[in-house]
Amino acid sequence: MTLRVTFLGTGGAVPTTERNTSAVAVNREGDQFLFDAGEGTQRQMMRFGTGFAVSDVFLTHLHGDHVLGLPGLLQTWGFNDRTEPLTVHVPQGTKREVHDLLHAADTDPDFRVTVNEVSPGAVARDGEGYEVRAVATAHRTTAVGYALVEDERKGRFDRDRAEDLGVPVGPKFSKLHDGEAVELDDGSVVTPEEVVGPPRPGRRLVYTGDTRPADSVVAAAEGADLLIHDATFADDHLDRARDTGHATAREAAEVAADAGAVRLALTHLSSRYAGDASRLRREAESVAAFDGEVLLPGDGDEVDVPFPR
Amino acid sequence: MTLRVTFLGTGGAVPTTERNTSAVAVNREGDQFLFDAGEGTQRQMMRFGTGFAVSDVFLTHLHGDHVLGLPGLLQTWGFNDRTEPLTVHVPQGTKREVHDLLHAADTDPDFRVTVNEVSPGAVARDGEGYEVRAVATAHRTTAVGYALVEDERKGRFDRDRAEDLGVPVGPKFSKLHDGEAVELDDGSVVTPEEVVGPPRPGRRLVYTGDTRPADSVVAAAEGADLLIHDATFADDHLDRARDTGHATAREAAEVAADAGAVRLALTHLSSRYAGDASRLRREAESVAAFDGEVLLPGDGDEVDVPFPR
Numbered sequence: 074m075t076l077r078v079t080f081l082g083t084g085g086a087v088p089t090t091e092r093n094t095s096a097v098a099v100n101r102e103g104d105q106f107l108f109d110a111g112e113g114t115q116r117q118m119m120r121f122g123t124g125f126a127v128s129d130v131f132l133t134h135l136h137g138d139h140v141l142g143l144p145g146l147l148q149t150w151g152f153n154d155r156t157e158p159l160t161v162h163v164p165q166g167t168k169r170e171v172h173d174l175l176h177a178a179d180t181d182p183d184f185r186v187t188v189n190e191v192s193p194g195a196v197a198r199d200g201e202g203y204e205v206r207a208v209a210t211a212h213r214t215t216a217v218g219y220a221l222v223e224d225e226r227k228g229r230f231d232r233d234r235a236e237d238l239g240v241p242v243g244p245k246f247s248k249l250h251d252g253e254a255v256e257l258d259d260g261s262v263v264t265p266e267e268v269v270g271p272p273r274p275g276r277r278l279v280y281t282g283d284t285r286p287a288d289s290v291v292a293a294a295e296g297a298d299l300l301i302h303d304a305t306f307a308d309d310h311l312d313r314a315r316d317t318g319h320a321t322a323r324e325a326a327e328v329a330a331d332a333g334a335v336r337l338a339l340t341h342l343s344s345r346y347a348g349d350a351s352r353l354r355r356e357a358e359s360v361a362a363f364d365g366e367v368l369l370p371g372d373g374d375e376v377d378v379p380f381p382r
Numbered sequence: 383m384t385l386r387v388t389f390l391g392t393g394g395a396v397p398t399t400e401r402n403t404s405a406v407a408v409n410r411e412g413d414q415f416l417f418d419a420g421e422g423t424q425r426q427m428m429r430f431g432t433g434f435a436v437s438d439v440f441l442t443h444l445h446g447d448h449v450l451g452l453p454g455l456l457q458t459w460g461f462n463d464r465t466e467p468l469t470v471h472v473p474q475g476t477k478r479e480v481h482d483l484l485h486a487a488d489t490d491p492d493f494r495v496t497v498n499e500v501s502p503g504a505v506a507r508d509g510e511g512y513e514v515r516a517v518a519t520a521h522r523t524t525a526v527g528y529a530l531v532e533d534e535r536k537g538r539f540d541r542d543r544a545e546d547l548g549v550p551v552g553p554k555f556s557k558l559h560d561g562e563a564v565e566l567d568d569g570s571v572v573t574p575e576e577v578v579g580p581p582r583p584g585r586r587l588v589y590t591g592d593t594r595p596a597d598s599v600v601a602a603a604e605g606a607d608l609l610i611h612d613a614t615f616a617d618d619h620l621d622r623a624r625d626t627g628h629a630t631a632r633e634a635a636e637v638a639a640d641a642g643a644v645r646l647a648l649t650h651l652s653s654r655y656a657g658d659a660s661r662l663r664r665e666a667e668s669v670a671a672f673d674g675e676v677l678l679p680g681d682g683d684e685v686d687v688p689f690p691r
Binding site: 120 | 398402403425445453458483485487
């Protein structure tokens with residue numbers, strides 16, 4: 074069950090030749106989403122081959138470096154005769170601004186575009202086997218993050234134990250795994266509890282967009298398999314991070330530590346680190362409380378999110 | 383006296399990994415302009431080093447692939463503390479749409495942005511030693527092209543002849559070249575006509591934006607040193623060119639021939655020629671009546687426009 078993240082734009086408000094403005098493509102077993110869509114996102118999608126069959130765009134906030142790729146995407150989808158509807162999820166109260174954005178160019182797509190306002194905690198998309206929920210964040214403007222949370226998976230099926238109990242290999246295995254008791258030929262009954270372990274958690278992927286460190290993000294990212302967090306600045310610009318509603322790489326790691334996240338991806342890097350962003354990784358890794366892995370993805374990098382162990 | 387053109391986006395409505403949407407940077411002796419500004423233009427400017435000290439953006443029409451880079455540029459200029467005013471020239475009647483475009487993102491720049499509506503024939507920018515004029519084009523929507531037309535230059539100064547006439551090397555040379563008669567020590571008078579040739583034409587650069595072949599473009603491009611013309615399609619899609627208000631490469635060359643242009647640059651190439659656009663050049667070159675040079679620039683290509691011989 075694929076859960077693949079492709080970083081399309083890992084730069085901050087001002088792009089560089091190496092890092093474009095914000096966008097993350099997520100593919101969960103064929104369901105394709107964009108989280109933010111900065112200017113130039115469509116071309117990044119072409120370059121990195123993420124595909125254009127996107128059903129939902131989740132916007133964290135309406136700053137240009139997170140949304141200005143959307144009108145061009147609409148135009149390109151239009152030129153490619155898209156008919157499938159598109160849902161654009163946006164923070165509560167921004168619908169009017171989004172309307173202006175969608176009509177920034179002389180585009181009036183033939184496919185249906187639904188703008189869905191979401192408040193923190195609300196389910197933006199109710200998928201098959203997962204949800205995408207809005208998460209409260211702390212930026213300078215109306216903003217949310219998003220958590221993709223998979224349903225619990227069935228417990229592990231103990232095949233050996235089932236055979237020991239005399240269950241014949243075949244459909245009774247599936248029934249037991251699906252939670253039904255089965256009767257054997259000798260009249261005895263085997264219950265799921267005897268052969269199926271406890272339900273296992275699904276995967277959890279959190280994308281903050283722009284934010285200061287926030288308890289709400291810690292809560293949403295509890296045990297997250299991948300937390301993609303604002304890390305605009307290094308320690309030397311902590312004041313600026315505070316002033317502008319962003320986080321340092323160290324702060325991002327502190328959030329990841331508090332949440333017990335498995336992996337942390339640093340993104341939205343300021344153009345001042347264009348030459349060498351390695352100090353951001355070092356500063357995040359220096360947070361002793363975080364025992365997960367720190368990623369410093371570049372544009373085009375893919376991360377496959379495995380199931381928790 | 384530099385007149386340098388940098389092709390920032392040579393693709394059509396849908397960008398490809400090789401060709402971005404429309405934008406042309408022009409640098410005339412330090413005066414920097416953009417002609418159109420498709421999505422991603424700011425990053426192309428970074429990549430190709432054209433500089434950001436742009437005073438004027440000339441938009442041909444309001445289709446997304448020509449304008450969606452503008453809001454991001456405004457944001458980046460804002461982040462870089464730009465204070466110089468910016469003028470955005472747009473076709474007459476589109477000011478309201480442009481307003482929506484400029485406010486597509488949550489940007490309200492600290493520098494002054496003037497939107498200047500221009501009708502065909504009007505002078506959009508009255509520069510020192512040149513003008514940029516709007517040119518009537520024929521697209522599906524309100525649209526203009528632009529012609530950068532330099533003033534005539536002084537005639538050639540015949541140094542040898544001046545010395546033969548007894549003019550001493552020095553300030554009298556400049557006076558004569560500037561059109562003043564001078565009196566020599568022996569009381570004789572030398573007039574400019576004796577030592578200065580006829581005025582020489584300046585350079586002429588024409589950018590059409592999207593257009594069908596048009597007599598107005600032929601007129602504006604008379605003897606143009608560089609005509610940058612819509613060449614969206616090859617011969618095989620002439621019908622489509624007609625339907626969508628574009629030109630074929632062959633038609634662009636016919637316009638260049640009628641205008642007696644020196645060089646023709648084919649641009650706005652449809653993504654269907656992404657693999658190999660050489661047929662566009664071949665079809666343009668096959669127009670026997672055009673004895674100029676056909677250019678098929680790629681993104682980042684620079685063309686220095688020399689003075690006419």
